[in-house]
Amino acid sequence: MQVRIGIHTGLVVVGEMGAGDTREPMAIVGETPNIAARFQEIAKPNTVVLSAATHQLIEGYFVCQPLGAQSLKGVMTPVELYQVLGEGPAHNRxxxxxxxxxxxxxxxxxxxxxxxxxxxxxxxxxxQVVLLTGEAGIGKSRLVQALKERIAGESVTYLEASCSPYHQDSALYPAIELSQRVLRFQQGGSLEEKLHKLETSIVGAPGRMPPHEIVPLLASLLSLPLPDRYLPLTLTPQKQKEKTQAALLTWLLQETDRQPTLLVWEDLHWADPSTSELFGLLLGQVPTSRFLVILTFRPEFLPPWTSRSHGSPKALIQRICKKRRNS
Ligand SMILES: Nc1ncnc2c1ncn2[C@@H]1O[C@H](COP(=O)(O)OP(=O)(O)OP(=O)(O)O)[C@@H](O)[C@H]1O
Ligand SMILES: [Mg+2]
Known part of the structure; x- marks a missing residue:
């Protein structure tokens, strides 16, 4: 099957229209959907074509190729079109x-x-753990970036993940993305190569979950087939989730053995429940490690694993630092 997709951004009227046999409970009318339908006619099979208005909104998140101005049936002036080529490097605004x-x-x-x-x-x-909370656009991400600039040049491992509204129902999705980035999985790389990268990234340490237990759990999380040399996982789904969270934790903590690590996890207000639980476990381990964990979120998120009263970002940072210093 092949598909063609056209996307435009603009005003539409949505609602119940028509009656009887022609009744549509959720009809969408206006110039915008009509123009999008024209793009769809222009798009080659298995491609997505956008207008300039949509392109402006997604620029950076996706790589696009300009198709130039095109005349469309029923539209007075030629319209600038773009074809989506793939995902772009940007993860946030x-x-x-x-x-x-x-x-x-x-x-x-x-x-x-x-x-x-x-x-x-x-x-x-x-x-240290810093909870950085504030309204959308107040400057949480920018403040974190300013810290990164200040410590640039020091020995530091950066680990960055972010939750997204599109993956709130995918368990541990941000952790999967983070793992794939840390392991430098290449698109199109073989499964064996990916498993090898995973295996070589895990170093055993006394008192920690051993590599032969971590590999099957993380291989399953990353959808990698498990070779015969490992015992297959026979855990209940709940137990597997708990052990996977513990494996991720071990894996994250081992980074801090090499050098101090800045873990920035953005936009927790969109975290899936398993990711949110992961922090509950992580926070207990941080005080004795070389970790600075910065968690950013908007005020609507009430962290389940800490005091439910939190004020401005400034107040919160102070409170957390003082608490840690005193403890
Ligand atoms: N202190 C600052 N100086 C200059 N520009 C700033 C400052 N703080 C924020 N900005 C600018 O404001 C915009 C929004 O900031 P930022 O993306 O950090 O917000 P945010 O709190 O992370 O929002 P969201 O909850 O949507 O992620 C950015 O373009 C950023 O560069
Ligand atoms: Mg932000």
Whole structure:
């Protein structure tokens, strides 16, 4: 089967229309869907064609090829079209904005200072967790980026993951994406090659889950076939989820054995329940590691694993740092 997709962005009227046999409970009318239908006619099989209005919204998240201005039946002026070629490098708004050049970082010296203080403590083996909360657009991601710029050049491993509204129902999706990035899985790479990368990335350590237990759990998470040299997983789904979370935790913590690690997990308000639970486990392990964990989220998210009262980002950072310092 082949498909052609046309996407346009604009005003539409949605609602119940018609009556009797022609009744449509959710009809969509207006110029926008008509134009999108024309794009669909132009699109080659198995391609997606967009208007300039849609392209502006998704630029950076997807790589597109301009198709030039095209005349469409029923549309007065030629329309600029784009064909989607694949996923782009950007994972969030800030990364997209970064490709166009960011305005200089303004203010937030105190917050940045506190984050930096937390980082220094983490490098000394007193791991820190910072919950960074605030309204959309207030500057959470930008503050984290400013910290990254401040510590650039130091010995640091960056681990970055983000939750997305599109994957709220996929268990541990951000952790899968993070693992694939850390393991440098190439698109089109063979399954054997990927398994090899996973195996060589896991180092055993006394008191931690051993590699021969971690590999089958993470292989299953990453949809990699398990070779015969490993015992197949025979756990209940609940038990497998718990052990997979523990395996991920071990894997993340081993990064901090090599060098101090900054783990930034963005947009927890979109976390699936299993990812949210993972932090409950992680937070208990951080204080004795060289981890600075920064979790960002909007105020509607109430972390299940910490005090339910939280104020402005500044207040929260201070509260967390003080708590850690005193403990
Ligand atoms: N201190 C600052 N100085 C200059 N620009 C800033 C500052 N804080 C935020 N911005 C700009 O404001 C925009 C929104 O910031 P940012 O993406 O960090 O918000 P956010 O809190 O992470 O929002 P969301 O919840 O949607 O992820 C960005 O373009 C960013 O560069
Ligand atoms: Mg953000």
């Amino acid at each position: 800030l990364e997209v904005a970064g490709t166009r050049g960011l305005t200089p970082f303004v203010g937030r010296e105190q917050e940045l200072g506190l984050l930096h203080e937390c980082w220094q403590q983490a490098t000394e083996g007193r791991g």
